Amino acid sequence: EIVLTQSPGTLSLSPGERATLSCRASQSISSSYLTWYQQKPGRAPRLLIYAASSRATGIPDRFSGSGSGTDFTLTISRLAPEDFAVYFCQYYGSSLGTFGQGTKVEIK
């Protein structure tokens, strides 16, 4: 069973700063099935990045994804006020889905 570990748990940054979020898999996975979601309080998650590096429709280009094998990264180049939220990575493989525990990006 694949385990996804996200770090850090919380990232305290100011608007305009760069955010780098990590998602590490317990074994090598296909980047085709590595996805990132954003969730704001009281709201359903929203698809951000699929196949490790492709932005979903309507997602600003300040969001980017990268990585392969066991190490994946979500980068927000310059934080906008609406980007403060919780971010989850997710993998689907071998008929099972799994989420990382999430990284909260909070205002410093």
Next chain:
Amino acid sequence: QVQVVQSGAEVKKPGASVKVSCKASGYTFTKYGISWVRQAPGQGLEWMGWVSAYSGHAEFAQKFQDRVTMTTDTSTDTAYMELRTLRSDDTAVYYCAGTGIIAAATLDYWGQGTPVTVST
């Protein structure tokens, strides 16, 4: 535009069952799947399983294998998730999401969530 609308909040006693519905519109329902994810209060996201609206084939996380049923009704473009033998730790918001529309296995369009409270 794509919409996914779930049924309303539920309060159940331990040992009971709950059935949550998820109505999709704005895309060809039978070409894709529906995933189910839950979120306990203050916790992260937990993948429960998914069902193909085309074939009815479903796959579940092992911890739910014995207690969950996921089905679809293609006449109404609605998916259902039934969880049986409820316990207090099943208290959570349950989400459905249209799956595989944008890319393989992505949870693309989410419902608003259905709060389920299990309490005596």
